[in-house]
Amino acid sequence: MKILFLDAPAFAKQDMIDAFMECGMECDLFLHEAYKERFNLDYENAFDRKVEAARYEFVFSFNYYPILSKCCQKHNLKYVSYVYDSPLVALYSCTIINPCNYVFIFDKTTYSRLKNEGIMTVHYLPLAANVKRLLSITCPRNVEKQLKADISFVGSLYNEEHNLYECLTGITDYTRGYLEGLMAAQKELYGCFILEELLSPEIIADMQKAVPYSPMSDGVENPAYVYANYFLARKLTSDERISLLKLISEHFTLKLYTHKQSELLPRAHFAGAVDYYNSMPLVFKNSKINLNISLRSIQSGIPLRGMDIMGAGGFLLTNFQADFLDYFTPGEDFDYYESEEDCISKIGYYLSHETERRQIAANALGKMKENHTFVHRVKEILNVINY
Numbered sequence: 001m002k003i004l005f006l007d008a009p010a011f012a013k014q015d016m017i018d019a020f021m022e023c024g025m026e027c028d029l030f031l032h033e034a035y036k037e038r039f040n041l042d043y044e045n046a047f048d049r050k051v052e053a054a055r056y057e058f059v060f061s062f063n064y065y066p067i068l069s070k071c072c073q074k075h076n077l078k079y080v081s082y083v084y085d086s087p088l089v090a091l092y093s094c095t096i097i098n099p100c101n102y103v104f105i106f107d108k109t110t111y112s113r114l115k116n117e118g119i120m121t122v123h124y125l126p127l128a129a130n131v132k133r134l135l136s137i138t139c140p141r142n143v144e145k146q147l148k149a150d151i152s153f154v155g156s157l158y159n160e161e162h163n164l165y166e167c168l169t170g171i172t173d174y175t176r177g178y179l180e181g182l183m184a185a186q187k188e189l190y191g192c193f194i195l196e197e198l199l200s201p202e203i204i205a206d207m208q209k210a211v212p213y214s215p216m217s218d219g220v221e222n223p224a225y226v227y228a229n230y231f232l233a234r235k236l237t238s239d240e241r242i243s244l245l246k247l248i249s250e251h252f253t254l255k256l257y258t259h260k261q262s263e264l265l266p267r268a269h270f271a272g273a274v275d276y277y278n279s280m281p282l283v284f285k286n287s288k289i290n291l292n293i294s295l296r297s298i299q300s301g302i303p304l305r306g307m308d309i310m311g312a313g314g315f316l317l318t319n320f321q322a323d324f325l326d327y328f329t330p331g332e333d334f335d336y337y338e339s340e341e342d343c344i345s346k347i348g349y350y351l352s353h354e355t356e357r358r359q360i361a362a363n364a365l366g367k368m369k370e371n372h373t374f375v376h377r378v379k380e381i382l383n384v385i386n387y
Helices: 013-022 041-052 066-074 108-116 131-136 141-147 173-187 201-210 223-251 280-285 304-311 322-326 340-351 354-371 374-384
Strands: 002-006 026-030 058-062 078-083 101-105 122-124 149-154 254-257 287-292 316-319 335-337
Touching: 002 013, 013 026, 013 058, 013 374, 041 066, 058 066, 066 078, 078 374, 101 108, 101 374, 108 122, 108 322, 131 304, 131 354, 141 280, 149 223, 149 280, 173 201, 173 223, 201 223, 223 254, 223 340, 254 280, 280 287, 280 304, 287 304, 287 340, 287 354, 304 316, 304 354, 316 340, 335 340, 340 354
Parallel strands: 002 026, 002 058, 058 078, 078 101, 101 122, 149 254, 149 287, 287 316, 316 335
Antiparallel strands: none
8 A cells, every 4th residue: 555645844753654554554645845835736736746666555744735635636545634732723624624624623622613613524632652753762971961950841931032921012901911911821721722701792892903814715713713822822822831840950850952042041050952763762761751742722621742742651740631531630640730839849749759650651651652653643544545
C-alpha cells in the first residue's frame, strides 16, 4: 500500500512516517510551497500530476489543509488529516464537509463541537509518542550532567514582539479593561473555556476597528473564535506561563528551554531551545519534574508535549486537561495542579518523594508502550477508513 504524505513542517512527522511503514505502508512525500493557501492553481496542477503518476490508497497530512481536501475530492481520494494544533481556523473551512475527509482531532472538546454542528467527517484521536525512538536515545555522560535538573519546562513563552494582542492598540479603555478582566477570570478556570462566549458584539466591534478580521473566503469561522483563540488565549498563556515559572523559580531550581528569554524571570536558568528529535527527549529523561503548561486554546486535549514526556519515561506535572483522565490516572501515571499554589505544593512533594515519582513515570511509560504509540494511532486510523 502506498500513501501520499504531505511533506510540510510538523512535529513528529518522521515518527508518523515510521509508524505507517511499520504497518506495511509506503509513504510518498509531496510538498508544494502553496500548501497553506486556500486557492492556488499551481498547487492543484502539481497535485494532479502527482496522483496521476501513481496509485495512492489515501492522502495524509498533519493538520487540515482545505486546498488538499479540494484536490482529493476532485480525484475521489480519501484525505486523512491528523490535527495536533489548536486553534486551527482551517477546521472552519467549508471544505470540512467534503466526503473524502477523515479529520482526526486530538482535542475532544473541539471534536465534539464540530460533531454536534453536524460535521460528520471529524473523528476523535488523541496524540501519541514514538516510544521506541524515545527510549533508544542515549545520553553521553558529559551531556547528562548538563541536562540534569530538578524542574524543566520546554516550550514558548509567547513573549515575541508580534504578539497579536499587543496589536490591539486602538481599542477603548473599557474594552481593554473588559478583556483583561476576562483573561483574569479564565486564568482561574481549568477545564472550561469562556473567552469566546463572553466576547460581546460591542467588544468584538471595537476589536474589529483595531485589527479587522473577516472570515476566509471559504470559511465560516466567526470573529469571536479568532479573537478568543489567536489573540486572547495566546496572551493569557504567555502571562500564565511567565507568572507560574517566576513563582517556581523563586522556590526551586528551574531550567527553561525556550527561544526567547524574559527579563521577568531573573532566577530561572535559560538553556535555549532544544531540538525536538534529538535533544528534547534527553531533557525529559534527566529532569526530575517536567512541566506542561498548555496553550489555553487547547480546551481539553493532551498536548503532544505531554505524550512526549511520558513516552520518554519522564515524570509529568501538568495543568488540568480533561482528556488525560480518559487514559491516565492522576497520582498514578502523572499529576496535575489546580492553581499556582497547588503547583508549588506538588513540586515540593514530588521532589522529596523520589521513589513515588519514579514509579509514576514508569507507570506512564508502560501505558504509553501498550496503547499510545503512533503505530497504535495508524491502526486506529486504518480501522476508521476501512483498511
